Amino acid sequence: MSAEGERSAVRWVTVGEDNHGQRVDNFLLAQLRGVPKSVVYRIVRKGEVRVNKGRVKPDTRLKSGDQVRIPPVTQKKKEVAVLPGARVQEVMESAIVFENDDMLVVNKPAGIAVHGGSGLDFGLIEVLRAARPQGRFLELVHRLDRDTSGLIMVAKKRSALRFLQDELRHKRIRKHYHALVAGVWPAAVDRVAAPLLRYELSNGERRVRVDDEGKESLTTYRVLTVYAGYSLVQASPVTGRTHQIRVHSAYAGHPIAGDDKYMDDASLKAFRAEGGRRLMLHAFALEFALPGSGDAMRLEAPYDEPFGVMLEKLALRPGINASGANAQDINNKRTS
Structure with a gap:
């Protein structure tokens, strides 16, 4: 050796x-x-x-x-891996909202990366593999930012991975995110089309900005609820660029609450002062065809407690509250 x-x-x-x-x-x-x-x-x-x-x-x-x-x-030589503990394995298994022989879909908690690396011993995929040592194949179909919660697909067969990634390339999988953004989102603004360019800061951190040299990017928006100082919107990315919804929302003048990368310092500080504990972006729904059968599937994922509690708090606050969803609807999304 x-x-x-x-x-x-x-x-x-x-x-x-x-x-x-x-x-x-x-x-x-x-x-x-x-x-x-x-x-x-x-x-x-x-x-x-x-x-x-x-x-x-x-x-x-x-x-x-x-x-x-x-x-x-x-x-x-393989380094000795840090194995996820039994508790985190149980949390991830309990977050599975759909599973069949080809794939599974997880309602990923905020704060958990989808994979290890960059100083992290493990992420969602490593936890699932540790919890399922008998599984011969488990691979991420797509990704979510560490601080974003919600639905993410994992393939259990290579054939399913190929099928789903091909569906993504041809834009046949629809993803719908719920985002709490700063200010009153204009109902007339139902899309943001702005090219996105990835770049690095001097410390090596990766960021994205709107730039004519970037890749064509499109996000559609729909207002769900307007509160005093904030709006809950549904953001549906047509393209799949890094940080797309976060940057497009900020570019439109309504950054996502709790976004420490793209929200201005004063707004971020104000959100924190109101008890905001996380990035208010949640992958709420997926619409796709099942590998093998091709049957149409729609899945929805409830909000976690910090997300749901913040919306309930805003719903009870005096001021604007024009909505397609009331406080009870919000509570149902969190607990269902």
Whole structure:
């Protein structure tokens, strides 16, 4: 064993149904975690990787039953992983709102990242894998910001992952978020179309801004309730850019309450003074076709306690309260 890692032996791996149609390079990257991409592409280029004893290219598509020869490579020694505790596993399992043989959907709590990294020992996907050691395949279909709560899809089969990600690419999956924004959102403003550009601050933190050099982005809006000083809106992203709803809302002059990245300091301080404890953005509903059957599905997720309590507090405050939802409706969304 070297200081860098361990030298593996030659392996022959049979391609399963879940990997049918997968590219050779992607298959190898999953099999050889910890091995640099440059090494993976080099062993393919040199002919050391064989499929059914024949040479292949990185973009060769595998078929169920294929025999893949994986040559000896040096893999980094695995660090001892910090396993999620039983309590956090139970919390995540109890947050599952839908599950079948192909996928599951979780009402992710605010404050939990979807995956580990960047100083985090684990995220939602690692917790689910720890809670289901028998599960052969669990992968995120899409992502949510750490501070955003609500519905997120997880595939239990590679075929389901391919199907759902293809549906996302073709904009056939509809996502509807509920956001509490500062000020009175004008009912006439039902969409924000502004290109978004990702950039980094000097400390390495990633941000997004409206910029003509950015990618085309569109979010549709519908006012649900107007309170004194705030509005509850439904925001439905047509495109899927990083921080899209947060930046589009701020660009429209109505940043999301509790947003420490895109809300001005005075407004953020005022929200905190009212007892605001979180980013007021919740992935409330998903509309999609089920993998396999194609049956139409709509799922909704109740608010967590901090989100629901804040709305109830605003509903009881004197002032504007023009609404398509009353305080009882809000309470139902939180507890149902």
